[in-house]
Amino acid sequence: MDVPETVRTALEDRPVEGAVCLEAGAGVGNTTAGLLEAGARRVYAVTNDSEHAGTVRERVGVSDPDRVIVVEADLRATPLPDDSVDVVTAHGLFNVVPTAILPEIAAELARVATPGAHLVVDDYDPLPDGAAMRDLFAVENAAAELADGAPTLTFYPAEMLRRLFAGYGWTFDCERTLLQPVPWTESHVAAHAELARESAASLPADLAEPLTTEIDRLVDDIGSESAGRMYSLAFRLGRET
Amino acid sequence: METRPLGETGHDSTVMTFGAIALNWLEQEGANQMVEAVLDAGVNHFDVAPTYGDAELKLGPKLRQHREEIFLGCKTGERDYEGARHKLERSLNRLGVDAIDLYQVHGLETQDELDQITSDGGALDAFREARDDGTVEHLGLTSHGDPDLIIDAIDRIDDLETVMFPLNPVVVAKDDGEHDYEAVVERANEEGIGTLVIKGFARGPWPDTDELPEEDRPYANWYHPVDRPDEIRERFAFAASQDVTSVINPGDPKLVSMVLDAAERFEGMDEAAQRSVVESARHDDSPVPQQLHH
Numbered sequence: 001m002d003v004p005e006t007v008r009t010a011l012e013d014r015p016v017e018g019a020v021c022l023e024a025g026a027g028v029g030n031t032t033a034g035l036l037e038a039g040a041r042r043v044y045a046v047t048n049d050s051e052h053a054g055t056v057r058e059r060v061g062v063s064d065p066d067r068v069i070v071v072e073a074d075l076r077a078t079p080l081p082d083d084s085v086d087v088v089t090a091h092g093l094f095n096v097v098p099t100a101i102l103p104e105i106a107a108e109l110a111r112v113a114t115p116g117a118h119l120v121v122d123d124y125d126p127l128p129d130g131a132a133m134r135d136l137f138a139v140e141n142a143a144a145e146l147a148d149g150a151p152t153l154t155f156y157p158a159e160m161l162r163r164l165f166a167g168y169g170w171t172f173d174c175e176r177t178l179l180q181p182v183p184w185t186e187s188h189v190a191a192h193a194e195l196a197r198e199s200a201a202s203l204p205a206d207l208a209e210p211l212t213t214e215i216d217r218l219v220d221d222i223g224s225e226s227a228g229r230m231y232s233l234a235f236r237l238g239r240e241t
Numbered sequence: 242m243e244t245r246p247l248g249e250t251g252h253d254s255t256v257m258t259f260g261a262i263a264l265n266w267l268e269q270e271g272a273n274q275m276v277e278a279v280l281d282a283g284v285n286h287f288d289v290a291p292t293y294g295d296a297e298l299k300l301g302p303k304l305r306q307h308r309e310e311i312f313l314g315c316k317t318g319e320r321d322y323e324g325a326r327h328k329l330e331r332s333l334n335r336l337g338v339d340a341i342d343l344y345q346v347h348g349l350e351t352q353d354e355l356d357q358i359t360s361d362g363g364a365l366d367a368f369r370e371a372r373d374d375g376t377v378e379h380l381g382l383t384s385h386g387d388p389d390l391i392i393d394a395i396d397r398i399d400d401l402e403t404v405m406f407p408l409n410p411v412v413v414a415k416d417d418g419e420h421d422y423e424a425v426v427e428r429a430n431e432e433g434i435g436t437l438v439i440k441g442f443a444r445g446p447w448p449d450t451d452e453l454p455e456e457d458r459p460y461a462n463w464y465h466p467v468d469r470p471d472e473i474r475e476r477f478a479f480a481a482s483q484d485v486t487s488v489i490n491p492g493d494p495k496l497v498s499m500v501l502d503a504a505e506r507f508e509g510m511d512e513a514a515q516r517s518v519v520e521s522a523r524h525d526d527s528p529v530p531q532q533l534h535h
Contacts, residue, residue, distance in 0.1 A: 002416045004523060005516045006535050028532055092534030179535055180513040183521035191531045226517060230535055 001059055006178040007034035007091060010122050010232040016040050019086035024075055024109060025093030029056035035089065036064055044085070046071045046078055076104040080112045088113055091122040092230075094161060098150045102164065110168040110237065119170055119235040122178060124228055126155040131227035133184045136218045140192055143199035143211050152195060158231040170235035181226035193219045242283035242504055245486050248435030250379045250402050252312050252342070254286040257477075257504035258437055258487040261287050263494040265294035266461055269302070275494060276303035280310060282501040286487055288314040288405075288437070289336070290347055291328055293492075297335040305337050313338070314403075314437075316347035316383060317364065320357040325367035333376065343403060344368055345381035355394055365398065381405065385440070388421045392428050404429050405489070407440035410479055410522035426484055435487075441480035442466045442473065442491040442500070460493040470499050477503035478510040479518045 007030055017039035023031045026045035035043045045056045045068060053072045061068040073079055075097075088109050097105060109119065127134045141151040162172055193215050200211040244253040259279045264272040279287075280303075287304070289296050297315075304311060315336070317328040329344065346358055346365070358364040371377040381403035384391050391406055404425065412420040429436045443464040447453060460466055467476055477500060480488040490500040510518075520535050 002414060002523065004535065005414070005519045009512075009516060027534060030532075096533075177513040179517045179520060180511075181517055182535060183517050183524075185521050185524040187524050187531070188533065191533050194531075195533075224521075226521070229513075 001029070001033045003034045003037050004030050006122065006230060006232075007031050008037075009176070009178055010091065010120050010234075011035065011038050011089075014038075014087060014118050014120060014234065016087055020044075020084065021087040021089065022046060022078075022080065022085040022109075022112060024088060024090040024105070025096070026052055026056045026070065027092065028052065029060040031089050031091040032056055032060045032068060035087070036060065036067060040067065040087070042067050042069065044069050044071050044078075044080060046073055046075060048072065048074050076101060076108055078108060078112060082111055083114045085112045086114055086117050088117060088119045089122075090120070092124075094121065094123050095153050095155050097154070099154060100150070102156075106164055106168045110170065113237045115238050117237045118173075119165065119233075119237065121161055121165065121233045121235070122230065123158075123161065124155050124182060124230050125157055127228045132218070132222045132225050133189075133227055136189065136192055136196070136215070136222060139211060139214050139218065140196035140199070143196050143203070143215075146207060147199040147202045152199070155228075158233060162233055165233075165235055170237055173234040173236055175234075176232050177229055178232050179230040180228075182228040182230050183226045184222075184224060186224050189219055189222050189224060243507060244285070246435075247286070247312075247486050248402050248429070249433040250343070250435060252286075252379075254312060254435070254487045255284045255504070256481050256487055256507060257282075257284055257500060258286040258288050258314070258489045259284050259497075260439075260489040260492060261289040261296050261300045262293040262492040263296075263490065263497050264299040265296040265492075266494050267299065269299055271494075272299035273303050275497060276300065276307075278498065279501065280307055282505055284501070284504070285310060286312045286314065288316075288489060289332075290316040290318075291332050291335070292318060292347070297332060301335065301337045308338060312342045314343040314345060314381065315341045316345040316381075318347040320354055320364050322362045322364065322366045325364035326370070329367065329371055329376065340376050340378065342377075343379045343381050344371065344377040345383050345403065345405065347383055348386075349382055349384040349390065349394060350386045352390060352393070355390065355397065359397055369400070379403065381435070381437075383437075383439075387419060388425050389418065391422075391425045395425075395428055395432055395434060401434060403435035403437060403486075405437035405439055407443070408438045408480055408483055408485065409441050409443055409476065410518045411443065411445065412440075413483075414519045414523040423483070430484060436485040438480045438483070438485050438488045440464065441488050442476050442496070460491075460495065462492050466491045466493065466496060468496060468499075470502070473499040474503040474506065475518055478507055479515055481507055482510040482515055 383405035
């Protein structure tokens with residue numbers, strides 16, 4: 001499987017070789033694949049989405065069943081013991097984590113990590129003013145708020161996640177830019193529009209209709225867009241040495 | 242326009258090389274104008290081949306007029322001594338010049354061909370003979386083939402001075418050995434060999450001929466090129482930022498002026514922006530599984 005350059009860049013100077021790793025929010029397995037490529041001894045690919053769990057097993061787990069353990073669990077309470085993981089990664093995770101549960105996940109990641117463990121957090125800064133993708137994300141969030149009472153997406157500034165993790169015992173190491181601009185391709189636009197339509201579909205018709213109309217309009221209007229920044233933050237668990 | 246050393250040839254090539262195949266689709270007057278435009282933009286490295294229709298003939302007049310300003314690359318697909326010697330003479334005649342600066346083995350595809358050109362009585366014997374008598378100055382090789390084959394050729398041909406091969410975000414996004422042209426760049430740079438990039442502007446293959454008959458394709462390229470000015474600029478900047486010497490325009494003459502503009506305006510591309518280009522290509526290529534993130 002091809003490992004995205006973003007993942008490879010984020011991991012390139014981290015001591016993954018021989019390490020026990022936890023990929024928090026396994027997605028479709030891109031970071032798990034990157035950790036395996038970098039020589040991880042074992043990767044716990046944790047996700048609360050059973051479809052994603054299946055995708056990771058299929059794309060990455062099949063070729064390396066001894067090194068990949070797909071764990072279907074809530075990141076606020078994983079079945080992993082204390083002090084058991086050397087490298088924790090969260091690639092594109094926190095933008096799908098609502099603010100209310102951010103502290104619990106940060107605490108859980110610190111709990112399972114060994115003293116001196118490494119943490120890599122890759123995410124997106126809030127999109128700049130004028131980016132058309134902001135409008136699509138706004139509609140996606142509006143529909144999700146109405147349907148589920150929580151937004152689908154929250155873009156946390158790098159500085160904010162840096163300070164959050166510092167509060168849970170992680171010492172900041174370095175920050176780098178993975179993508180600038182961020183290429184929101186037609187397939188990203190389509191995927192986000194699909195999620196927004198799903199949320200809208202569960203609403204009463206008088207709410208769903210204008211949302212769906214706006215989603216369709218935005219998809220046509222945006223096509224694809226390059227905007228914003230994806231960053232990577234690296235930390236060590238424990239006091240500065 | 243920025244120039245870079247072409248390996249250890251002693252020549253500094255512009256960051257854009259003019260692929261004179263574009264002249265094949267123009268009448269002589271249009272071809273003359275295009276060569277003037279290319280020279281006005283500052284391009285000093287031209288590339289042509291006898292297999293590009295009438296391109297050699299149409300390049301001839303302006304090439305002769307501006308011979309001193311142009312570092313001329315030509316090629317032959319012949320693999321044996323006699324064939325290569327004959328084709329070189331034919332190219333010199335058609336171009337109307339006494340010497341070619343860079344003569345290249347054209348389109349190496351297989352290990353058998355590599356064996357053939359390097360054996361006694363192989364094409365490289367003709368290349369070296371021509372170098373000794375002054376009709377050719379430098380030796381090169383071009384290939385769309387397996388990166389391993391190109392690296393093998395670098396190892397086996399001691400006097401090889403340039404290689405020409407595909408490089409674009411679509412192949413950079415793929416990790417398998419079959420697409421690892423970055424390894425060619427690395428080895429060529431270790432050996433002081435000049436690197437010339439083709440297919441930098443390929444968007445992908447054309448649709449099936451059922452869907453789009455060959456005669457209805459909007460461009461003369463055998464692949465579907467990017468064709469918007471911003472895409473051309475992005476692709477040029479990406480290719481020119483891969484530690485290579487020079488990037489060749491796509492063959493269709495309609496795209497040449499956009500590439501010239503991109504080359505004149507080129508000021509480098511930082512790594513985050515390069516990853517951004519690779520990332521979009523990765524998703525273009527594989528819409529499944531559905532991905533929200535990068």
